[in-house]
Amino acid sequence: MTGLVVTVGVAAGGEERDVAAIGRALMAAGVTVAGRFAVEDDEAAVAEALAAGAGVTVIIAGPGSSSGDVVRRAVARLAGVRLVLNERMLAALEERYRRRDRPLPRRAERLALLPQGAMPWFSPDTDPAWMLEASDRVVVVLPRGADIAGIITRHLAPFLASRSTPGHVVLMRTLRTAGVALGDVEERLADWLGRSDDTGATTVTVVPGSPGGDFEVWVRIVARGPGAAESLERVEPQIAEALGDDCYGRDDETLEQVIGRLLRERGLTLSVAESCTGGLLGHRLTEVPGSSAYFERGVLVYSNQAKQDLLGVPEAILRAHGAVSAPCAEAMVRGICAASGNPVGLAVTGIAGPDGGTPQKPVGTVFIGVGVAEDVEARRFQFSGDRSSIKWQSTQMALDMLRRKLQRWSPESPSVQA
C-alpha cells in the first residue's frame, strides 16, 4: 500500500456519525482510510486501538473530561512520554473562555495536560485539537463537538499532504439510490462488483446507506492511482445509467434535500399527514436548512378521531376499509391539501407493530398516499423488521414516491393555481 494510511476512531460513547464524516472528508482529501474503530472509555482499550491503528490514527475523544483523560494517558503511554502542562494549550483555553465571559472551569486546566511534544491545533469556536508525532506514528486527537470540517481543512489535510507520497490519489464518488433493495442493486451491478483485482484502479461496492440498507442503498466508486480522475469519469456514467431513475443524488446529497430542490424549482409547497410514522416524516423533511420555504405544516393523526377532525376522513371510509387502507391514505392526502391549501400532500397510514396486526393486514402493512396538484395515488407496502425500522422504511418509501412524482410533474398540469 502506498501513501499514508489513516485509522479513524472514537472513544467513550462518541458518535459513529462523526467517524464516518471524518472518513469521508479524508477520502475526499485523497487519504486512504484503512479502518474505523470505537472503544469504551477505558485506557487499555484505547491504547490497544491506537497500537493496532495505521501510521496515522485520528481519534475523537468523547465529551466527558474523563474520556479526554483516558485518551491523553493512552497516547502518552504509546509514545513513551509524560503528560506535561502545555502552555500554548492553556493560553488558548483561557482565551476561549475569556471571549465567552466565563471563568476557566477546573476541568479546563486538565485539558491542557498533554503528552510531551504534543502540538495543539486551534479552531475558532471549539476546544483545540492536538496531535503528537512519535517515531513511526502520528496520533491526532479531536475534541467532541469539534468543527471537524474546519480542522481537516486547516490542519489535518495540509499536515497529511506534507507527508504524503506525491501522485497518490484516491477519489471516491457515491451514487445514492432510494426505493430499491440492496440485493437488487447488487444484482443489477453484478458485472461491476468484485472486479477490483482485474483493473486495480477502480472498485465498485454496494453499501447500505441507512440502517440495514432499507431502500436507501449507495454505490461507492473508488478510483486510485495517477489515472484516478479518468477512471472515475469513465465508470461513473455507466453505473449511473445502470441505476437509472433509482439514483436520486450523489455524494452528500440527501433524499430530503433533493425533494426540497424539486419543490423549490416547481414553486410548490408541501404538507404531510402521518399516522404510523408519528412525526418521522416531518422530522426528516425539516432536517434540511431552509425547509420552511416549502414545508408548511403537518398533522400526526394517531387516532381515528384525529383523522376525522384534522383531515375530514369520512367515517364511512374508516368503517368500510379501516384506517389502514388505500382509500384512507388517499383521503388523508386530499384532506391535508384541502385544509392547508398546499398543492402537494404526503400521507402514511399503517401498522408499525409489534401489536395491531391481523391476518389480512399483518404488522408492516403500510399505505402511502401522495398527491401533487390533485393527482392523488396510493400504494400498499409490506415492510418487515421492528417498529422503528418499519417507521423508517415507511418514510423512505413515502419520500421516494414523492421524489419520483415531482420529477415527472410539470407545471403545465392545469389543476395548479399558484
Place this chain on the structure above:
Amino acid sequence: MTGLVVTVGVAAGGEERDVAAIGRALMAAGVTVAGRFAVEDDEAAVAEALAAGAGVTVIIAGPGSSSGDVVRRAVARLAGVRLVLNERMLAALEERYRRRDRPLPRRAERLALLPQGAMPWFSPDTDPAWMLEASDRVVVVLPRGADIAGIITRHLAPFLASRSTPGHVVLMRTLRTAGVALGDVEERLADWLGRSDDTGATTVTVVPGSPGGDFEVWVRIVARGPGAAESLERVEPQIAEALGDDCYGRDDETLEQVIGRLLRERGLTLSVAESCTGGLLGHRLTEVPGSSAYFERGVLVYSNQAKQDLLGVPEAILRAHGAVSAPCAEAMVRGICAASGNPVGLAVTGIAGPDGGTPQKPVGTVFIGVGVAEDVEARRFQFSGDRSSIKWQSTQMALDMLRRKLQRWSPESPSVQA
C-alpha cells in the same frame, strides 16, 4: 485480565447500533467486551480487525452478499483453512426459503460456503449465524438483521460460559439522567469517578447517552469479581441519591417509555404541537410500542398560518411577541389541548437555524410549553450546535419538562375531568 474477552465489530456499513446492542447483551451475560470496531467492506481491513481482536471476536457482516463473502474469506485466511460447502448450512438455508415458499436464490448457495470446520448456529427466522474455533481464537459471524438477542441466548452465551473461568463476573448498571449537562453530572459525582484503582471492584463512569451528551447523560456502574453483586448493591443507591430527580430510569428504560408509564398510571392522554422540531417530538414518543394508548395526535405548525388555523394562536400574540416566544408556546399548549380534548399538551417553538436568528433571539432560542390539566408553563432555552442537534435538544428538554411535571402531578388536581 481474567476470563474471556470479546471484541465486537461490524463490517461494510453495518450498524453501530447492533454492535452496541451485542456489547450490552454480552456485558449482561457477564462477558467483558474489550472493544468495538467497524471496518469497510474490504478483505484486508476485516482480516486486520480479526487479527487485532481479542480471543473471541464477534463480527456482524453487512447485508450485502459481497460483505458476507469478504468476511468468510477473511476468517478462512485467518484460520488457514479453505472455504468449503457446508452441508448443514445449505440444508438450513433451503429449509428457510422453503418455509417462505420462495426458491433458493443464487446468493444463498454462496452463503453456505464456510471455512472448513465452521459450525452453523441456527435461528428460527433469520439466516443462520456461524462460528469457527481455530487454535487460540474464536470468530463468530452474525448475519445482518439477525435475531441477535436470540442468538446470544441460545448459542453465544452458553458457548462462552462453557469456556469462561468460573467466578468471573461482570455486572453493569446504567443510571440514566435527563435535563442535566454531562459536565454537571461529572462534577456531582467527582468523588466516584476515576476511583477504580482504589477498590478494584467497582468503576463509575459518566457517558453521553445521546449525541454529544446533550441533556441525556448516563452513569455506568461496573462491578467485577466474586463480590460484584454486593458492590453494586452498595454503590448504586449512593449514586442514585446523588443524582436525585435528574435520574429518570435505569438500564434500557428510555425517557419516552417513562413518560408513557407516567401517563398510563395517571390515566392521561397527550397531544403535541411542534414548530422548530418538525415532528421529532412525535417521532420519539411514538417509538414506544403501545404509545397509541396515550399519544392521540400532534400538529406540525411550521408556518404562522398553521399556528392560527390548527391551534388558534391569537394573531395579537404573533404580532406582539413573535412565534418564538413564551406567550406563543403557552398558546400552543392551550390550543392543542382544546382542539384535541387531551388534558396533557406539549409545545415547542424556536429557531433551529442556521438562518432566522436575530440579536434578541439568536439561533438556538427555543420556548417549550407544557400543560397538564390546564396548569400551563413555558420556559426559554438557549441551545447551541447545528440544526439537527438543536432539534434534538429541544425535544429532550420538552420530554424532560413533561416527565418532571407528570411526576409531581397528582389526580387530586380539581381541573381534570376524566
